[in-house]
Amino acid sequence: MTKPQSLFKSGRISCLPIRNRVVMPPLGMALDSAYGEITDYHIAYYEVRARGGVGPIVMEACLVEPTFGKSDFANSRIDDNRFIPIMHRLANAIHKHDTRIFVQMHHAGRQSNSALTGAVQIVAPSPVSSPVIGETLCALSLEEIADLEDRFVQGALRCKMAGMDGVKRFNHRPCEQQFRNCPIEDQHCCLSS
Ligand SMILES: Cc1cc2nc3c(=O)[nH]c(=O)nc-3n(C[C@H](O)[C@H](O)[C@H](O)COP(=O)(O)O)c2cc1C
Numbered sequence: 001m002t003k004p005q006s007l008f009k010s011g012r013i014s015c016l017p018i019r020n021r022v023v024m025p026p027l028g029m030a031l032d033s034a035y036g037e038i039t040d041y042h043i044a045y046y047e048v049r050a051r052g053g054v055g056p057i058v059m060e061a062c063l064v065e066p067t068f069g070k071s072d073f074a075n076s077r078i079d080d081n082r083f084i085p086i087m088h089r090l091a092n093a094i095h096k097h098d099t100r101i102f103v104q105m106h107h108a109g110r111q112s113n114s115a116l117t118g119a120v121q122i123v124a125p126s127p128v129s130s131p132v133i134g135e136t137l138c139a140l141s142l143e144e145i146a147d148l149e150d151r152f153v154q155g156a157l158r159c160k161m162a163g164m165d166g167v168k169r170f171n172h173r174p175c176e177q178q179f180r181n182c183p184i185e186d187q188h189c190c191l192s193s
């Protein structure tokens with residue numbers, strides 16, 4: 001079998017050089033501490049992948065809001081400045097190997113559930129339940145939407161301060177995408193009110 005040469009060619013993501021096109025996808029590993037701080041073990045896990053030769057790593061879902069935003073019991077958090085130093089250590093550990101690291105900023109919206117949020121009613125752009133989760137939920141108010149926007153901005157700034165190479169959004173219908181979730185949101189989105 002011929003080796004896919006182009007996979008191992010260097011390239012760029014915008015102006016950022018990458019050493020090859022082998023991308024580690026976001027994989028939630030539940031390796032964080034109980035309150036969502038990245039652990040030494042978690043850093044070691046990513047560093048092994050960087051040493052192994054991947055070009056960019058896309059870090060797993062990291063919360064911009066620690067309660068309603070959860071999609072797992074152990075999501076990493078980027079909702080507070082106190083997480084910057086440990087994120088900085090992670091970024092340095094990855095950069096040592098000439099690998100890039102991107103952070104996936106996340107709020108689960110209607111993809112969360114009350115077992116994760118601690119029995120707090122989950123929130124989304126509209127009060128329509130997810131057919132998969134099936135829980136009643138609360139529509140975000142305009143103030144809460146503005147707060148959420150700000151949380152994404154602040155989360156991105158923290159990632160920049162920590163030396164991360166970039167940010168991206170969660171892949172599977174996160175809260176911000178639920179605003180465009182036709183036909184459910186077309187009928188109920190509070191932005192239209
Ligand atoms: C254990 C596990 C954790 C995952 N965590 C995330 C995650 O945090 N964020 C995300 O967007 N996708 C997550 N995914 C989805 C993977 O990134 C996705 O399956 C991978 O990109 C492969 O995609 P493909 O099956 O379409 O090739 C996860 C998948 C698994 C199996």
